[in-house]
Amino acid sequence: MSAPTDGPYAPSRPTTEGRVYNLTGGDFDAVIDDDTLSDQRIVLNMGPQHPSTHGVLRLVLELEGETVTDARVVVGYLHTGIEKNVEFRNWTQATSFLTRADYLSPFFNETVYSMSVERLLGIEAPPRAQLIRVLMMEMNRLSSHWVWLATGGMELGALTAMTNGFRARERCLDVFEMITGLRMNHQYVRPGGVAQDLPDDYDDTIRGWIKEMRTELVGVDKLLRGQPIWVNRLKDVGWIGVEGCIALGITGPLLRAAGLPWDLRKTEPYLGYETFDFEVPTDDRGDSWSRFVVRVAEMWESLKIVEQVLDRLEPGPTMVDDPKIAWPAKLSIGPDGLGNSLEHVQHIMGGSMEALIHHFKLVTEGFRVPAGQVYTTVESPRGELGAHVVSDGGTRPYRVHFREPSFINLQGTATMSIGGMVADVIASVASIDPVMGGCDR
């Protein structure tokens, strides 16, 4: 129904509520009649609150029918100013912020930051602490990949993959809770070592956990690897080659799925990774299916590393033997959670005035770190996680920048999506495995 037009303006009529304009009509009908594509071209806004965009990620897609002709990614919805905040906390407190950046791989954030501070200080964590860091990081790689499988499966409609993935991840979190007292945001790895030693029964628990994980991983193979819907949703979807990966800075499983065996644990070993026996899984398709294959293979390899760490762990200190850096109190788990051990409280409150002063200074003021800057990297579940840490010689970080693989890898979204179907955008984004807490920091 087209109303009679009145000049260039939309027709209007007076009502008791005021003048009402009729926005259909005008010359708009003529415009859409001319354009044969216009009934198919849509700009679709997905997110930031969309169940299939892996967190608060916003995608603006231009579609012609089902085909994506342009894709833009909008991030920043979870920006919490972590890098600014740590400039106002001391060097040890900063870990409690940074562990929350990429909340699915907290041990990697803590470790890369602690390694940076140790390099600035010119110290090295004791061997047992280094092994514990490797242990925690590899278990964390599994828990992170489980969440990728769970959320990715959910986004593709494989709900059993989701329930199985989160079930397996719960087992990982149980082990983290036993060791650190917390399921997430642990603040366990600290400059100089780790916050506390492993509990007495760690060996049996973790070996039992390895068995559980093997069962779960076999379950993934049984459930998904030959499942036609899963295969067809992933194969030849979200392709990006090695050149594209390197140009866009994409690292981690995406780069390895494209065929380049670039894993910092092998290429630039840290924490003694060169002494462990494990493989770097690769694949050559460069699509979402390859990323699935590579990530599942990586989980098997991580279990191998965990077993080797358990075989190697020997009693010893877990913090540098320097009372000017190491946290003065030994932490212990009491009935009300993790806190200072009773012996230490008795010592400083009733035994030694000097110990009380020392505790007070180190806890309130913190230690000083010689001026300089370092860039340290680890291979996180999502790729190269780098920490650029600058000190001006004070008790607080002057600048901490995280090179977050989630942030960098998301730049590949447009490359993977344009030209494909709108449903494949979901599979592509899921295969990148971005964590918005890390991306936006």
Added chain:
Amino acid sequence: MSGPGPTERPVPADAAPEQRAADIQPLTVDPGASPDAPAPIAPGGMFGVTGSGDTTGFGRLKRQPWEVPGAERPFGGYFDELVDALQAAYPDFDAAVSKIAVDRGELTLHVRREHLLGIAAALRNGAALRFELCSSVSGVDYLGLDPERLHSVYHLTSMTYRRRIRLEVAVPAEDPHVPSLTALYPTADWQERETYDLFGIVYDGHPALTRIMMPDDWDGHPQRKDYPLGGIPVQYKGATIPPPDERRRYS
């Protein structure tokens, strides 16, 4: 203390007789003292303390501005070979690089901004260099430490030779322009947007230099050192705890 000398203090009625005001010795130095009187002992030096002697942490110590000194050859490790190869690949090397620093096993080239694109292209394309991956772009604000306070910092990785190098470009806040590396390294796109957003460094030639972390209509660049953290005082059991950036600083 100038004036007519120590003031008379009222003596409480119940004061002990030996504490009368007239008996209290004035603490001011008599300006008319004879020159051969013993000089007063200079303060400090007790218990072998050097510096200010403040060990409490409350004294608001003034730290000296720090600067990593320029390195001399040999730089050690692969750094000599790398710098040689870069000098061969980029003839204007001496004009482009204002300082070479080696600190904690990392090589830093301080590059003048006019030469950044040339140096980066030489690093990426040179057969003996092959820095294919731009790992990280970030900023640091050296407010009060460097007149060219805004530093744009690039971490490049050579996947072929497994080497790393850091490029640092310093610009003043009044003229914060740095050429964009997006044409050479597409991965710099979002990272330069982030650095622009948080530090206000303007990357000339970037295809769409808009904010990425903060809202589009945000004022200011939050990671600069003269930008406050913000926050409100927190009340806890009757006492008020100031926001983190207004608390006592120990350094």
